[in-house]
Amino acid sequence: SDLYRVDGWGAPYFSVNTNGYISVKPHGTDTLPHQEIDLLKVVKKASDPKNLGGLGLHLPLVVRFPDVLKNRLESLQSAFDMAVDSNGYEAHYQGVYPVKCNQDRFVVEDIVKFGSPYRFGLEAGSKPELLLAMSCLSKGSPDALLVCNGFKDTEYISLALVARKLLLNTVIVLEQEEELDLVIDISRKMAVRPVIGLRAKLRTKHSGHFGSTSGEKGKFGLTTTQILRVVKKLDESGMLDCLQLLHFHIGSQIPSTALLADGVGEATQIYTELVRLGAGMKFIDCGGGLGIDYDGTKSCDSDVSVGYGIQEYASTVVQAVQFVCDRKAVKHPVICSESGRAIVSHHSILIFEAVSASTTCHVTPQLSSGGLQTLAETLNEDARADYRNLSAAAVRGEYDTCLLYSDQLKQRCVEQFKEGSLDIEQLAAVDSICDLVAKAIGVADPVRIYHVNLSVFTSIPDFWAFGQLFPIVPIHRLDEKPVMRGILSDLTCDSDGKVDKFIGGESSMPLHELGGDNGGGYYLGMFLGGAYEEALGGLHNLFGGPSVVRVLQSDSPHSFAVTRSVPGPSCADVLRAMQHEPELMFETLKHRAEECIEQEEDDKGLDFASLTDSLAQSFHNMPYLVAPSSCCFT
Numbered sequence: 001s002d003l004y005r006v007d008g009w010g011a012p013y014f015s016v017n018t019n020g021y022i023s024v025k026p027h028g029t030d031t032l033p034h035q036e037i038d039l040l041k042v043v044k045k046a047s048d049p050k051n052l053g054g055l056g057l058h059l060p061l062v063v064r065f066p067d068v069l070k071n072r073l074e075s076l077q078s079a080f081d082m083a084v085d086s087n088g089y090e091a092h093y094q095g096v097y098p099v100k101c102n103q104d105r106f107v108v109e110d111i112v113k114f115g116s117p118y119r120f121g122l123e124a125g126s127k128p129e130l131l132l133a134m135s136c137l138s139k140g141s142p143d144a145l146l147v148c149n150g151f152k153d154t155e156y157i158s159l160a161l162v163a164r165k166l167l168l169n170t171v172i173v174l175e176q177e178e179e180l181d182l183v184i185d186i187s188r189k190m191a192v193r194p195v196i197g198l199r200a201k202l203r204t205k206h207s208g209h210f211g212s213t214s215g216e217k218g219k220f221g222l223t224t225t226q227i228l229r230v231v232k233k234l235d236e237s238g239m240l241d242c243l244q245l246l247h248f249h250i251g252s253q254i255p256s257t258a259l260l261a262d263g264v265g266e267a268t269q270i271y272t273e274l275v276r277l278g279a280g281m282k283f284i285d286c287g288g289g290l291g292i293d294y295d296g297t298k299s300c301d302s303d304v305s306v307g308y309g310i311q312e313y314a315s316t317v318v319q320a321v322q323f324v325c326d327r328k329a330v331k332h333p334v335i336c337s338e339s340g341r342a343i344v345s346h347h348s349i350l351i352f353e354a355v356s357a358s359t360t361c362h363v364t365p366q367l368s369s370g371g372l373q374t375l376a377e378t379l380n381e382d383a384r385a386d387y388r389n390l391s392a393a394a395v396r397g398e399y400d401t402c403l404l405y406s407d408q409l410k411q412r413c414v415e416q417f418k419e420g421s422l423d424i425e426q427l428a429a430v431d432s433i434c435d436l437v438a439k440a441i442g443v444a445d446p447v448r449i450y451h452v453n454l455s456v457f458t459s460i461p462d463f464w465a466f467g468q469l470f471p472i473v474p475i476h477r478l479d480e481k482p483v484m485r486g487i488l489s490d491l492t493c494d495s496d497g498k499v500d501k502f503i504g505g506e507s508s509m510p511l512h513e514l515g516g517d518n519g520g521g522y523y524l525g526m527f528l529g530g531a532y533e534e535a536l537g538g539l540h541n542l543f544g545g546p547s548v549v550r551v552l553q554s555d556s557p558h559s560f561a562v563t564r565s566v567p568g569p570s571c572a573d574v575l576r577a578m579q580h581e582p583e584l585m586f587e588t589l590k591h592r593a594e595e596c597i598e599q600e601e602d603d604k605g606l607d608f609a610s611l612t613d614s615l616a617q618s619f620h621n622m623p624y625l626v627a628p629s630s631c632c633f634t
């Protein structure tokens, strides 16, 4: 487990068991030993064609653990409850989940259900997100907040006001000054008294990748001058009591509690000023930013780690708000946070399979000894000299000289190949000779390319976009020392479709040889990717999303239940997403099959029924590879 630092980033939900498998503890530290779930068993069960009503889901596969989600939400709530109690803070914490982190219906419904006892609400940033938040919160606590962020037009604001009419506790947060006129006009027309929040642009700036939304030049929020204009206009409209919430967002992955305290302190000063100016202030909403320790180092110097835990985060927020309010003798506001990453990251794991690995180190020259003799004669004089020098240096064990002559020899042979004086077998033989020499003297590139049944663009978009690192680990064979190092290359025809940076700053990761574990597959998991990755992923090369299963720990010891399983999109589904019409495409191809059969002169064995059957099947299939090792599941 040390090799992959599972204890660092995985605790308290993931660990390596004595059999060398990744084990999931769905209730975190409260998980009893018999409640642990073996991840490989879940994968095998979900992909076995005999199970799940004959679905036999294809990989890649997202495995969701709603119990982990519940534990995250409850840990956040209890951290704030504890901070409120221990500091004598005189109001409560009431979080919202920003649905943009993962809009999956069952994730949002679970959060509303688990959060209902704590008045946990939702945050939306667009019209469709608002619609889903309204519908989900209709089944939640009546006091839960529905925070409306993002760019707003007439339709968005009207919808938010409809939500208020439906008695959802809706707050329209002004992100742009222009939105205020719309809110005033539309709320008058609709005869509904809005609850308004405003997003302040703080001066406090978070300098990491995720801090670009913070500081004076941030994309969103109102400057101090704009805040004052909003207050004046609301006052003139007799609506200053409607302004009840102050929102700010320092950026995701806030690296340290020092920066957090600084930002919250500045925001609370603005809050107390709004109170002084007569606004009906009740809530301070600290936005997102509660970070995840992706590499388990607890360091505040990188985007992949943070130097605090949930409890330190909550205590810092509560103390910073309290300190400023007490100095200004202002009533303590209800504290809200929009923690997304921290709630959903752990609950889902992306499982994929390595289907092959490059084998450049084991090549043998494809020429007979006669062929090698001819090769030596075909080489021009310079190349022949390089060949002789390479052999001599190899015998003497001179590494650098070997490398020099090997490079030179290869270059000269490529030139000869381009001229047409060397044939393809001879060129391959030269490559093999150079590889063999490199291996013999210990300078062979030990890094293999493992081809994985995955699209990095669809499933790990943040890695492709800006190098966000996630822990990636084989989910079995962890009791066996990996003897290889490798990078992961995906199925897309794109050189960016690879993972070649790993936690710990490594440019390759330790991997096992394929074909172990009784010839079964080699399964890897990407962990902590439950936030953002699913919604951001695209359709590059028309690879759609993975299959998904939802797994609950069941009552009998060491067992689990798959409570929902959804196959990934078919080829027809992804084609439809790009405006193609699979039904018409099928008709076109069927027609073509008819024509080909009519024109058939000799009997080429063309059979209309089997041609159209296999075409129909192809539209129905998933774009990913059918795992070659899937037979080992039975």
Ligand code: PLP
Residues within 6 Å of the ligand: 098, 101, 149, 213, 249, 251, 252, 253, 287, 288, 289, 290, 338, 339, 340, 341, 342, 531
């Ligand atoms: N709220 C706002 C306004 C955001 O922009 C974001 C994300 O950047 C979040 C909440 C969620 O942040 P996090 O996932 O870091 O908790």
